[in-house]
Amino acid sequence: MKEKVIGNRASRLDAVSKVTGKAKYTDDFFEREMLVGKVLRSPHAHALIKHIDVSKAKSLEGVEAVITHEDLPKIKFATAGHPWSLDPNHRDVADRLILTDKARYVGDSIAAVVATDHLTAEKAIKLIEVEYEVLPHVLDAEEAIKPDAPTIHDEKKDNIISSFGQAFGDIEQDFQQADYIMEGVYETSIVQHCHLENHTAYAYKDTDGRIVIVTSTQIPHIVRRVVSQALGLSWGKVRVIKPYIGGGFGNKQDVVIEPLTAAMTLSVNGKPVRYQLSREECFIGTRTRHAIKFYMKTALSKDNRLKAIHIKAFSNNGAYASHGHSIIMSASSKFRPLYHFNSVKVEPKTVYTNLPTAGAMRAYGVPQICFALESHLDDICKKLKLNPIEFRKRNLISLGHVDPLSKIKVRSFGIPECIQKGKELIKWDEKKKSYENQTGEKRRGLGMACFSYFSGTHPVGLELAGARIVMNQDGSIQLQVGATEIGQGSDTAFAQMAAEVLGISMDMVRVISTQDTDIAPFDTGAYASRQTYVSGAAVKKAALEVKDKVLKIASRKTGLKVEDLDIVDKQIVEKDLGTPLCSLEEIAMLSYYDRIHAEPIKSDTSENIRTNAVAYGVTFAEVLVDMVTGKIEVLEIYNVHDSGTIINPSLAEGQVHGGVSMALGYALSEKLMFDEKTGRPLNHNLLDYKLQTILDTPKIGVGFVETYEPTGSFGQKSIGENPAISPAPAIRNAVLDATGVQFNKLPMNPQAVFEKFKDEGLL
């Protein structure tokens, strides 16, 4: 009997090293005589830099270098963690210098110091004299595109990074023929990833004169490219090493601190320099999640079918483009394979403002559009007195649906079952009945929200993944991948895949968790929930190649045909009979030491995935709302996912718990705030920025509907980002159910709820 490894609750490969504190993160490595880098940040939201005097800072004892934009190449570069595009029209916006020549937000990097220790570096920062000419600033996206708004980048006079939209069908006709037209405005706030490990890196020149950067990143191969571009170096002159990382959630799918870290080491002739961000710097100096305002307008027929949707969106991108317009483009693509519309028109504007830069964050624009759409659908149901579940089910697309624009085909479709399962878990019908006609101070309500999401970025981006396997003399293997383990558990899932194909146990698979661009296979990294789907295909391909090589040797040894052989539980067996013929170890030994045929068994391969798989899910939530204090308590919450085959239920549940927890904060408490008058951040620390603690987190229920995705190497689809998408609108809809009040802006923190209740005359 062949043992199944796929679907097992295998323990994480790195669990022991992490619980014992032995796992090494970027800050845990030393180089001798490591110097310290620090940055002078702008106190102004928008200002010209007239003059910088670094002479006093330079003369301080212990200071080895002070650098400004004048010391660095005048090369504007793009930082987004996307694969390079050979087509110049599809490249990210190159709008950054390593150190800026104009301050565009409070916190912008003006100058850098390299010194022997932190204290000296801090002192030197204070000695740098900058003469600013303060300019008017703008923080709101809709304000920023008005004709009299200050221009933030000269290359985009109107502050619009892009307004490229998507549309299909005859939307005008659908609205003309509509029986009902519904409108709503929905808005999300700026939030932050809050990975526990801040951005940190160190760099030095090796003995060949190449720059080596050790960094906490999700995308080592892209870091290599962007650092090279920013410094005008040949790409092979840079080597990037990614050890264990303390979370990323998209904030490390961006090349944030590495170009400056490299510039720092170059400024001291290649001596090692460490550049760590403090928590406060991490809040403002890295990336945030875009606040997006949606104007939704929907056409319906009188049999309650969705006909057309017209969405106008204003996406607040902050001071630099980073992932820029890709975020709203992702949002406007990924919501589509869920409900049937005859026509869709999305008109987005991605806009520069004088705020910290927004970039990638878990589910890349989709939590924002899901909040708008799923809230809007419940508002429609409220107005038309419809059952929100039946309304959604009535309008779902079906298996085989092909998106008219992306051409992505739905080949597995578990959302109807997800809805059914969620409904049962929360006891929807039973509770709905008992919560009718509540009038007290504390009211209960139920809500739900659905989502669709992709597995990777095809057809927009390249989906290339690499895997390498080397078989040892005992039949165990080293598996090396270019995709990065960032806590989500991909290394363990890859090991399960390799073990499954090769008929070996998990303890015979060693995954090399560190990516070093000199030796790790090329892969674009950890993002877009692509690893199990995209990189998993490369792992399977590599494992199949190794298996084929093993069986060829076994065939030579036994005289049986390759197709009649298999590997089961570390034994070569005759397939049909199941009879063991020899051990895998014997074959591995022959591969190393056979005097005539020796050739160690290995595979080094890539997979270029040109399909996408649509994953689905739903959140059901029950809330208790205190009508006097405005406190919203989530009593029960269930996320049910169709992510195809679940490779490892334990890891998948972990993703759901974490994603829902993050989304609870998004719904109820998290908001990065800025002073309107100055653009200064007000709560850029973990005390005043309210992310979920254990005391805030309710019990999170998890369910899976396991479909089989034909394009997945093992039937799998995405799971990593998905759980963070639908909880916020589900909670919002539960609050609507409990109170009749439409919260169209996140977060629903006690202050916002209190103010809204007052506006509605409830207080």
Added chain:
Amino acid sequence: MIINGKSYTKKIDPLLRLIDFIRDEAKLKGTKEGCGEGECGACTVIIDGRAVNSCLVLAASVNGKEITTIEGVSQGKLHPIQEAFIEVGAVQCGYCTPGMILSTKALLDKNIDATEEEIKESISGNLCRCTGYQIMIEGIKKAQDKLKKR
């Protein structure tokens, strides 16, 4: 001071934080820094039986005290808390894990029968962005069972 049973006698800068002494002088890198302001709990160590954020303590102030870091939790083999965290899957990126384990240990060393509420209270100063905490509570309950059976 005594860290994990080993005595350290050293002349130090009076402004040196305990976390820096642990990481840079004692070279114990398992203690992590997430904020440097006592907000996240990643740098939790046990000082004379109490879980404390080592970023908020000056090294000089713990002269003569006994300190346990994550490296001192497993002596030869994994501690039942560590085993339980692995078995239930309470680890993801791992950056909060050492602090979480030490907060748990400080609690269970004193009160092996801690209720769920007491467990939550005791790790409410340890932030985790990956796990949503629930599996951690399962892990801590499992650790209680394991410790009681010992």
